[in-house]
Amino acid sequence: MSALLYGRCLRSVVVREGLRFVHQRERFFAALVRPLVWLALFAVGFRAVLGLSIIPPYETYILYEEYVVPGLVGMIQLFNGMQSSLSMVYDREMGSMKTLLVSPLPRWYLLVCKLLAGVMVSIVQVYVFIAVAWFWEVQPPPLGYLAVFPALLASGLMLGALGLLLSSFIKQLENFAGVMNFVIFPMFFASSALYPLWRIREGSPGLAWVAELNPFTHAVELIRFALYLRFDATALLAVLAALVVFLGGAIAAYDPGRGFWARRGGPAEQG
Amino acid sequence: MAQSASVVAEPVLAVEGLSHRFGERTALDGVSFAIPAGRFTALLGLNGAGKTTLFSLVTRLYNHRAGAIRVFGFDMLRQPTQALARIGVVFQQPTLDPDLTVLQNLRYHGGLHGLARSVIEERAREELARIGLSDRAGERVRTLSGGQRRRVEIARALLHRPSLLLLDEPTVGLDIDLRRQVLEHVHDLCRAQGLAVLWATHLIDEVLPGDGVVVLHRGRVLASGLVEEVCAGSGTLGEAFARLTGGGTR
Numbered sequence: 001m002s003a004l005l006y007g008r009c010l011r012s013v014v015v016r017e018g019l020r021f022v023h024q025r026e027r028f029f030a031a032l033v034r035p036l037v038w039l040a041l042f043a044v045g046f047r048a049v050l051g052l053s054i055i056p057p058y059e060t061y062i063l064y065e066e067y068v069v070p071g072l073v074g075m076i077q078l079f080n081g082m083q084s085s086l087s088m089v090y091d092r093e094m095g096s097m098k099t100l101l102v103s104p105l106p107r108w109y110l111l112v113c114k115l116l117a118g119v120m121v122s123i124v125q126v127y128v129f130i131a132v133a134w135f136w137e138v139q140p141p142p143l144g145y146l147a148v149f150p151a152l153l154a155s156g157l158m159l160g161a162l163g164l165l166l167s168s169f170i171k172q173l174e175n176f177a178g179v180m181n182f183v184i185f186p187m188f189f190a191s192s193a194l195y196p197l198w199r200i201r202e203g204s205p206g207l208a209w210v211a212e213l214n215p216f217t218h219a220v221e222l223i224r225f226a227l228y229l230r231f232d233a234t235a236l237l238a239v240l241a242a243l244v245v246f247l248g249g250a251i252a253a254y255d256p257g258r259g260f261w262a263r264r265g266g267p268a269e270q271g
Numbered sequence: 272m273a274q275s276a277s278v279v280a281e282p283v284l285a286v287e288g289l290s291h292r293f294g295e296r297t298a299l300d301g302v303s304f305a306i307p308a309g310r311f312t313a314l315l316g317l318n319g320a321g322k323t324t325l326f327s328l329v330t331r332l333y334n335h336r337a338g339a340i341r342v343f344g345f346d347m348l349r350q351p352t353q354a355l356a357r358i359g360v361v362f363q364q365p366t367l368d369p370d371l372t373v374l375q376n377l378r379y380h381g382g383l384h385g386l387a388r389s390v391i392e393e394r395a396r397e398e399l400a401r402i403g404l405s406d407r408a409g410e411r412v413r414t415l416s417g418g419q420r421r422r423v424e425i426a427r428a429l430l431h432r433p434s435l436l437l438l439d440e441p442t443v444g445l446d447i448d449l450r451r452q453v454l455e456h457v458h459d460l461c462r463a464q465g466l467a468v469l470w471a472t473h474l475i476d477e478v479l480p481g482d483g484v485v486v487l488h489r490g491r492v493l494a495s496g497l498v499e500e501v502c503a504g505s506g507t508l509g510e511a512f513a514r515l516t517g518g519g520t521r
Contacts, residue, residue: 008382008388009383009385012382012383015382016379019370019375023371024370098330098332098360098364099366099383101332102331102332102355103355103384104351104352104353104354104384104385105383110383256334256351257333
């Protein structure tokens with residue numbers, strides 16, 4: 001198997017995901033409206049409640065809108081990652097997941113292709129959102145828009161890998177509500193997306209500790225720092241570590257020898 | 272000479288002593304059969320006989336625990352890449368993306384098999400012409416009828432030129448006319464291209480004279496061979512099937 005074959009496979013998975021995205025306009029608008037509602041309604045209302053001091057990467061006092069934009073970018077990627085888990089379940093029911101998995105290329109590679117395709121779609125959504133946010137006077141340095149790209153790639157892959165791992169536990173579409181309640185909401189609210197860690201610590205040191213362990217916090221901080229042309233090494237390491245764990249778990253879960261498919265409800269087997 | 276060579280040649284699909292369990296439940300128990308090139312073989316069994324498990328193992332959705340599956344001599348566990356590259360699959364559930372066009376669906380599949388874009392375009396044209404849907408290539412799958420979608424799925428499964436075509440109850444949801452059309456289409460492919468076909472079904476009338484048949488019941492093979500051999504002494508295949516499965520609980 002040459003690199004050419006691998007490249008063709010990746011291209012076709014990305015093209016398909018892109019086409020599906022283009023065809024499902026409502027999905028695109030839903031993905032865009034969600035963070036805009038937060039920015040236009042929640043952030044404006046919250047501005048008066050929450051006073052922010054000057055914290056890195058910001059060099060001056062900022063409005064709450066400016067603080068919350070990286071968190072909302074993270075939210076787009078979080079939803080997208082989970083939605084790709086939804087689409088895996090849906091795909092699995094539709095059978096097109098099977099079509100993907102009977103490709104002769106190694107299964108881990110097929111899953112990585114699927115993941116990258118989902119991340120590409122989420123990055124397009126993020127750029128549309130931060131372009132709209134610019135008109136809300138959330139205007140990071142122009143180069144920040146470029147610098148944030150690798151951060152988005154890392155955080156998108158990490159959240160997508162989590163979604164992929166979760167998809168292996170979901171048997172039916174309805175269970176997505178459970179993912180919302182037990183994964184998306186806790187990850188989002190117990191993070192630095194809506195309020196800085198020092199603020200959380202004032203309210204509850206325990207919650208701040210949870211937020212610091214939450215990989216989503218590090219995804220948001222990685223994005224926040226990159227957008228303002230700063231580099232947060234801790235956040236990057238945390239995001240990459242979480243990526244390795246989640247992706248490793250997802251690949252094991254979809255492995256034809258050990259994965260859930262081989263057991264399908266039977267008792268777990270050795271090895 | 273050439274004929275005898277083809278008789279002793281490696282079967283396209285060889286399943287030997289295949290067993291699989293889900294927990295305590297035995298889904299397949301010592302299943303063995305072989306399919307030569309150019310033969311349409313029906314995998315005949317009631318619901319729950321183990322047909323879908325067998326398909327999942329032959330397509331390596333998951334690995335088998337005991338026995339062997341070989342495609343042109345390539346072992347499914349040790350050489351899955353070579354084995355899978357020679358298999359085309361039509362799953363029971365529809366697997367085309369309804370929002371994408373026929374051609375986009377074919378391109379996706381071709382890409383998954385690492386085919387070059389130009390090769391995909393050329394073969395897609397050929398395969399669509401064969402099923403009489405050349406003029407629908409640019410239309411969304413959503414606009415096609417059930418029978419047309421099935422034929423597109425078969426065309427898609429042939430895009431990478433497999434030697435073995437697997438179809439898991441491909442006529443589910445089709446009316447009698449469409450069923451016959453799809454069945455004849457696959458028989459034609461078998462004859463014209465020398466494809467080995469494994470067609471899972473619970474419908475006895477989908478087995479035609481001269482076909483191979485594997486009778487699967489409760490995870491075991493009760494009979495296999497040409498339909499005439501399986502019927503020998505029992506009259507029709509229906510009678511043979513009833514006799515085998517009725518007295519087959521050993």
